[in-house]
Amino acid sequence: MSSKVTLLFLLLHLAWVLMFSRGFFPVKTRVPGQGTFSDLPSAPYSTSSGAAAPSGRDPLGYIPPYDQVVFVLVDALRSDFVYGEGSGFHSVRQYLSQGYGEAFVAVARAPTVTLPRLKALVSGTVPAFLDAILNVLEDDDDEKKAGKGNNEQGDGKDAWPSILHLSKNWKIEMYGDDTWMRLLPPHTFTRVEGTTSFFVADTVEVDRNVTRHVPSALNRKGEWDALILHYLGLDHIGHSGGRHSPLMQPKQEEMDAVIDRLFRGLSPPENHPIEGSSPQGPLIILCGDHGMTDAGNHGGSSEAESSTSMLFLHPAWRRPEAKKNEDRFHWSLQNSWSPRNIRQVDLVPTLSLLLGAPIPRNNLGTLIPSTISSLPGKMYNGQGKEKGEASCLWHQGRQFHALFLEAHGIPEGEQRELSEMAANALESKAMEYRVDRMVLALVLGILLWLLLSRKSLPSSQIPHMSMSVLIAAILALQVASVFASSFVEEEHQTWYFWLQSYWMYLLVRPRPGMRRAGLVGQMVLLRLIRTWNQTGQKWAHLPDIRQFLTRPEHEALLWILVLSTLIIMLLRAYRVWGSLGHGRVCFFPRLWLVVTRAATLSILLIQLDPPNLTHSLVARVPYKASTAWCTSDLLFLLLFKPHQLPLIAFFHAQRHLLPSSVGLVSEESILFLFLAHSSFFALGGSNSIASVDLSTAYTGLSSFSAPMVALLTFLSNWSGPLWWALAWIPRRPGFVERRLQDRMILRIMVGLHLALALAVLVLREHLFIWTVFSPKWLYTMAWLAYFLVMYLIWWVRDVWVDKMGAGIEDVD
Numbered sequence: 001m002s003s004k005v006t007l008l009f010l011l012l013h014l015a016w017v018l019m020f021s022r023g024f025f026p027v028k029t030r031v032p033g034q035g036t037f038s039d040l041p042s043a044p045y046s047t048s049s050g051a052a053a054p055s056g057r058d059p060l061g062y063i064p065p066y067d068q069v070v071f072v073l074v075d076a077l078r079s080d081f082v083y084g085e086g087s088g089f090h091s092v093r094q095y096l097s098q099g100y101g102e103a104f105v106a107v108a109r110a111p112t113v114t115l116p117r118l119k120a121l122v123s124g125t126v127p128a129f130l131d132a133i134l135n136v137l138e139d140d141d142d143e144k145k146a147g148k149g150n151n152e153q154g155d156g157k158d159a160w161p162s163i164l165h166l167s168k169n170w171k172i173e174m175y176g177d178d179t180w181m182r183l184l185p186p187h188t189f190t191r192v193e194g195t196t197s198f199f200v201a202d203t204v205e206v207d208r209n210v211t212r213h214v215p216s217a218l219n220r221k222g223e224w225d226a227l228i229l230h231y232l233g234l235d236h237i238g239h240s241g242g243r244h245s246p247l248m249q250p251k252q253e254e255m256d257a258v259i260d261r262l263f264r265g266l267s268p269p270e271n272h273p274i275e276g277s278s279p280q281g282p283l284i285i286l287c288g289d290h291g292m293t294d295a296g297n298h299g300g301s302s303e304a305e306s307s308t309s310m311l312f313l314h315p316a317w318r319r320p321e322a323k324k325n326e327d328r329f330h331w332s333l334q335n336s337w338s339p340r341n342i343r344q345v346d347l348v349p350t351l352s353l354l355l356g357a358p359i360p361r362n363n364l365g366t367l368i369p370s371t372i373s374s375l376p377g378k379m380y381n382g383q384g385k386e387k388g389e390a391s392c393l394w395h396q397g398r399q400f401h402a403l404f405l406e407a408h409g410i411p412e413g414e415q416r417e418l419s420e421m422a423a424n425a426l427e428s429k430a431m432e433y434r435v436d437r438m439v440l441a442l443v444l445g446i447l448l449w450l451l452l453s454r455k456s457l458p459s460s461q462i463p464h465m466s467m468s469v470l471i472a473a474i475l476a477l478q479v480a481s482v483f484a485s486s487f488v489e490e491e492h493q494t495w496y497f498w499l500q501s502y503w504m505y506l507l508v509r510p511r512p513g514m515r516r517a518g519l520v521g522q523m524v525l526l527r528l529i530r531t532w533n534q535t536g537q538k539w540a541h542l543p544d545i546r547q548f549l550t551r552p553e554h555e556a557l558l559w560i561l562v563l564s565t566l567i568i569m570l571l572r573a574y575r576v577w578g579s580l581g582h583g584r585v586c587f588f589p590r591l592w593l594v595v596t597r598a599a600t601l602s603i604l605l606i607q608l609d610p611p612n613l614t615h616s617l618v619a620r621v622p623y624k625a626s627t628a629w630c631t632s633d634l635l636f637l638l639l640f641k642p643h644q645l646p647l648i649a650f651f652h653a654q655r656h657l658l659p660s661s662v663g664l665v666s667e668e669s670i671l672f673l674f675l676a677h678s679s680f681f682a683l684g685g686s687n688s689i690a691s692v693d694l695s696t697a698y699t700g701l702s703s704f705s706a707p708m709v710a711l712l713t714f715l716s717n718w719s720g721p722l723w724w725a726l727a728w729i730p731r732r733p734g735f736v737e738r739r740l741q742d743r744m745i746l747r748i749m750v751g752l753h754l755a756l757a758l759a760v761l762v763l764r765e766h767l768f769i770w771t772v773f774s775p776k777w778l779y780t781m782a783w784l785a786y787f788l789v790m791y792l793i794w795w796v797r798d799v800w801v802d803k804m805g806a807g808i809e810d811v812d
């Protein structure tokens with residue numbers, strides 16, 4: 001099979017995987033249009049479903065308690081940042097203790113990344129998984145296709161800011177993350193200035209650019225009705241330094257000062273709040289969109305990522321009953337504190353009611369009871385248009401409503417239970433898979449795999465019986481493991497285990513010329529590598545070398561390790577590039593040559609200026625795989641965090657200690673897969689979205705460019721496997737065997753992806769489908785991209801070697 005045929009198979013593989021993904025990531029069903037007052041039941045004019053309420057007016061004659069709102073979103077504001085011990089939010093906690101507000105822990109759904117959380121916070125919806133991850137904004141394409149008409153309106157219009165603007169003609173100002181501007185229709189805001197969330201390293205300017213608008217907004221406080229501030233600095237601190245970064249506490253204090261300033265600015269003159277049972281005046285909301293893990297990442301569904309702070313502060317009104325409790329609260333200010341849990345989407349109907357606006361039609365949140373004191377408000381309800389269970393609940397809700405109007409009240413618990421049931425029923429209905437597409441794609445995948453397996457290996461390539469059994473057992477177990485969510489979460493364990501078992505096997509049954517010391521060395525190395533970064537879910541919190549090295553007191557050790565790695569890289573580059581036929585050149589000129597080439601090449605690679613790059617490669621560096629491999633070291637040098645660098649030295653050691661040839665194609669292929677996968681997990685990778693490391697995604701970029709950020713993210717997160725793809729080149733066998741090897745790797749890969757696809761199809765109603773299997777499928781697609789790159793690198797080199805003949809053997 002020529003590489004062209006393999007390429008064709010690879011593309012076919014890509015095709016069915018994409019087709020399966022289209023079926024698996026559901027299209028969200030949403031009610032078209034936007035919430036209006038006419039959505040409300042027709043009461044109190046009539047308890048039957050008769051005449052509609054006059055449009056544009058609140059039919060309940062309800063007077064909303066608040067007439068102005070400041071919505072402060074602090075990105076990644078985990079619940080304990082406000083409520084936990086050592087919080088920097090001193091004045092916020094003070095105000096709460098004095099009865100000026102109420103606090104909740106708002107639980108966000110996975111994926112805990114900004115865009116879907118923001119959608120949840122403005123429209124109360126559950127966004128589709130894929131569009132959330134890819135930050136794709138929804139338009140109503142599907143609705144347009146279905147010809148339902150009446151819909152230039154996407155999610156953006158069915159959100160509380162747009163509804164306030166349209167139904168109550170509110171003037172809204174927004175400063176902060178420009179996602180808001182992409183999410184909501186442009187005319188929603190009377191004044192707006194966006195900041196970009198893409199420079200993760202900036203933790204200062206990004207927030208200054210928001211805060212500088214606060215004084216002027218307070219001076220003009222009669223000119224706006226809603227003020228939205230979205231701060232990104234705290235999230236950026238998390239991404240670059242984790243939860244325990246020294247910048248974290250000062251940032252919390254900075255955010256606290258902003259709230260304090262807003263609170264004082266909006267307090268009534270002479271600071272005399274009204275004490276009474278019903279709230280009034282302006283409302284300040286402080287909330288986070290998602291939390292973060294202690295390492296500072298987010299995306300998954302762990303408690304740390306999904307618990308966010310949500311506070312309602314009202315400077316003009318003081319809850320009277322809090323007064324007598326003040327001392328007790330004061331005492332608790334020093335300690336951690338655990339407010340009641342609500343769902344994040346519950347903000348949407350609650351806020352709509354507090355401001356007297358219609359609730360977004362697609363909202364799935366329910367009312368937070370304690371925030372509303374006057375009863376008529378409690379009887380609002382979102383309008384369900386689903387059939388079946390949800391529809392029943394909706395009608396039941398209407399009956400309760402009628403009952404309430406006749407008898408003045410139904411028990412609050414019952415009403416709450418009902419709306420929660422309705423919300424859950426709607427939520428599960430909101431997503432639907434296209435099973436037909438998934439099945440068709442799976443069938444195509446199986447056909448492809450059968451085609452690939454058509455030719456059996458030549459007899460000279462069939463390994464020893466015991467080895468065949470070992471390989472078959474490993475593959476069978478790997479296939480079986482994708483059906484168990486815990487195994488998917490802890491996938492690294494299996495790869496480490498297989499690789500270690502393989503070395504063990506060779507130790508027990510050594511081949512001629514194979515050194516036992518080398519095998520023992522491999523086992524020790526793997527043990528060290530796997531302890532470098534704890535990953536997965538269950539044991540990710542256990543101490544690891546990364547944590548040890550990043551402690552301030554171990555800085556010297558980290559430096560020694562990093563410098564040793566640099567020396568190893570340099571020696572390696574020196575050996576390879578120094579041997580490129582310059583004869584007997586003195587040491588220092590040669591070293592100089594190596595360093596300048598390395599620097600030029602890595603800068604070029606970072607800038608990725610293709611014409612320059614090709615020119616430089618053609619002019620200066622002979623085409624040798626080992627050259628590319630050394631250059632990749634230098635690229636990774638720029639893309640790695642310091643504590644990860646020593647792993648490159650370990651990879652070199654692993655590579656150096658590899659038995660010169662383990663023999664047959666199948667064994668070589670599987671060894672390559674072991675090494676590539678274990679290196680991915682060793683660098684901290686996992687199957688959770690939270691472990692995608694964004695900290696180096698902006699290296700060398702002076703302005704944001706989505707393709708470059710995606711490329712750099714891919715390069716840094718898959719750097720381990722990419723390193724092995726390059727390091728494997730000198731090991732590639734002769735012409736015939738390497739074709740067999742390429743096909744073998746492809747076969748194993750297609751087999752594993754098929755198994756996962758089947759698991760996803762079978763387990764699509766499983767509890768963990770969104771938190772475990774969907775991320776795993778996204779990772780699988782990224783791995784597919786990796787394999788495409790790997791084959792391309794290998795084939796480019798093959799073509800070159802075949803052209804030039806044996807003259808350019810690589811330095812190993």
Ligand SMILES: [Zn+2]
Pocket residue numbers: 075076113114115235289290
């Ligand atoms: Zn965020």
